[in-house]
Amino acid sequence: xxxxxxxxxxxxxxxxxxxxxxxxxxxxxxxxxxxxxxxxxxxxxxxxxxxxxxxxxxxxxxxxxxxxxxxxxxxxxxxxxxxxxxxxxxxxxxxxxxxxx
Amino acid sequence: xxxxxxxxxxxxxxxxxxxxxxxxxxxxxxxxxxxxxxxxxxxxxxxxxxxxxxxxxxxxxxxxxxxxxxxxxxxxxxxxxxxxxxxxxxxxxxxxxxxxxxxxxxxxxxxxxxxxxxxxxxxxxxxxxxxxxxxxxxxxxxxxxxxxxxxxxxxxxxxxxxxxxxxxxxxxxxxxxxxxxxxxxxxxxxxxxxxxxxxxxxxxxxxxxxxxxxxxxxxxxxxxxxxxxxxxxxxxxxxxxxxxxxxxxxxxxxxxxxxxxxxxxxxxxxxxxxxxxxxxxxxxxxxxxxxxxxxxxxxxxxxxxxxxxxxxxxxxxxxxxxxxxxxxxxxxxxxxxxxxxxxxxxxxxxxxxxxxxxxxxxxxxxxxxxxxxxxxxxxxxxxxxxxxxxxxxxxxxxxxxxxxxxxxxxxxxxxxxxxxxxxxxxxxxxxxxxxxxxxxxxxx
Numbered sequence: 001x002x003x004x005x006x007x008x009x010x011x012x013x014x015x016x017x018x019x020x021x022x023x024x025x026x027x028x029x030x031x032x033x034x035x036x037x038x039x040x041x042x043x044x045x046x047x048x049x050x051x052x053x054x055x056x057x058x059x060x061x062x063x064x065x066x067x068x069x070x071x072x073x074x075x076x077x078x079x080x081x082x083x084x085x086x087x088x089x090x091x092x093x094x095x096x097x098x099x100x101x
Numbered sequence: 102x103x104x105x106x107x108x109x110x111x112x113x114x115x116x117x118x119x120x121x122x123x124x125x126x127x128x129x130x131x132x133x134x135x136x137x138x139x140x141x142x143x144x145x146x147x148x149x150x151x152x153x154x155x156x157x158x159x160x161x162x163x164x165x166x167x168x169x170x171x172x173x174x175x176x177x178x179x180x181x182x183x184x185x186x187x188x189x190x191x192x193x194x195x196x197x198x199x200x201x202x203x204x205x206x207x208x209x210x211x212x213x214x215x216x217x218x219x220x221x222x223x224x225x226x227x228x229x230x231x232x233x234x235x236x237x238x239x240x241x242x243x244x245x246x247x248x249x250x251x252x253x254x255x256x257x258x259x260x261x262x263x264x265x266x267x268x269x270x271x272x273x274x275x276x277x278x279x280x281x282x283x284x285x286x287x288x289x290x291x292x293x294x295x296x297x298x299x300x301x302x303x304x305x306x307x308x309x310x311x312x313x314x315x316x317x318x319x320x321x322x323x324x325x326x327x328x329x330x331x332x333x334x335x336x337x338x339x340x341x342x343x344x345x346x347x348x349x350x351x352x353x354x355x356x357x358x359x360x361x362x363x364x365x366x367x368x369x370x371x372x373x374x375x376x377x378x379x380x381x382x383x384x385x386x387x388x389x390x391x392x393x394x395x396x397x398x399x400x401x402x403x404x405x406x407x408x409x410x411x412x413x414x415x416x417x418x419x420x421x422x423x424x425x426x427x428x429x430x431x432x433x434x435x436x437x438x439x440x441x442x443x444x445x446x447x448x449x450x451x452x453x454x455x456x457x458x459x460x461x462x463x464x465x466x467x468x469x470x471x472x473x474x475x476x477x478x479x480x481x482x483x484x485x486x487x488x489x490x491x492x493x494x495x496x497x498x499x500x501x502x503x504x505x506x507x508x509x510x511x512x513x514x515x516x517x518x519x520x521x522x523x524x525x526x527x528x529x530x531x532x533x534x535x536x537x538x539x540x541x542x543x544x545x
Contacts, residue, residue: 019471020464022123022168041167044315045464047349057315060352100346 001058002037003046006068008054008099009033012092015085017046017055027075028082036076037069052101113138113180114203114481115492119189121145122152123463124453125208126172127470128477133178135478140180142202142492146188147241148507148539149515150176152210154463155532156240159266160281161273161319163529168463176509184496185507186540192502193495195422195449201490204448204477207423207432207439208470211415211454215430217258221382222411225249230257230267230412237270237291239284239532241539250294252407256391258379259412260303260310267410268301269319272326272371280527284534299326300404302374304396307339307357310375314352320360326369330361334375377402382409417455431455437473438480448484450477504540511543518542 214229275292416430522531
């Protein structure tokens, strides 16, 4: 198994996950972060720190979110590792409220 | 001393990190990546690094142990030096370190198990869960511990992840553990275990259980052990999460709900009990039963068992020269700066479990280490020129005081030797369980 970043990250990209990842397996593009499933050690530390609940273990994803497993694998291979936190995207707090978080 | 240390140390700050577990490595990483010219000496009491990743993480959770690759990368950063086999408080005092370094960061973890404070707690057969964990993980200080698994029933008190580790190791067969890095002495004893019934008892209701859903899932597919919930302890509402936005809680309660419906077919049984507070441990020459009070009804219930593991938390071992926070069981600190009351002790810091208590996952300590590193870096300019001692002179003195100082290169040799020992057995490694054997492997 591995943990997976899903749609709630888009437009927020708080990157709290990056600080607590013990193995630096988060990658990033201009929209969101992705977890490299080959390097994730399943510690689960990123799940509770995400302000918008975007991260889930792969087995817990709803059927209509399973495609994020492949998206994370593919995009992690194409994007750079994020070593330290970034400022959230503009409008992140508004989006967070919209998500009811 | 390697060239890189001298390069980085020349004119730069010198920092001592005490402890080589996750928080020690992560504060080191943040310091060495900061861009400030500095070098870090990491002190470790044992000849081997990684702290609880080696001696705490369960042997059947190998994926979590892959985090050591990150520690090894940090250890190759220029400016890093491992000083193993030196115990702070025994071989060198905090005061001597403070005179020698611009900053000293304590990352000493939480090595003492908390007591239940009930009568009979110290009867033979009643143990700290942490001692059992250190024993099956081959910690040299615990290899001579004795656990008598000749009884039929064992009880684990506590509903955290350590409690679940202990219950699961007891519930597994020797064959389920044989290809892990479990210590050989533990595998031998576990193979002869007669335990058929394991109670995992906590004070709270299911929603209050601190263990994670992931740890609980491991109980779904044990080869010879069924897991169940005692129906007397729960009502259907216990499995309904009050916060629908918390998928972790929802999964945990759904799993517990599933377990409460299990049909029992396997020879061993692990039963989760809720709402019970221990009031006494009973027995004549050794423990025979635990007396619990039911939280709701205040009724008294006795659980017959010959073995008990108390898993109700841990605290930091106090160090001479470091103020202690008795309430929280950590080195007294204000956001990572060690403090005596409200007055900060200059140049002395803390991170990880010895800063905030035993909680979170391995990665929580990365954020924690970064925060402490920020405090260190902010204070460093004002520390310049304050220290009177020299780290290399200290190292020379230490060589007179201890039999052998272990470098990271020595650890790499120990690591390789353990892997070679494990290979013919199909184990990722066969750990050395005595300091003498570890040291012998450095000379190989």
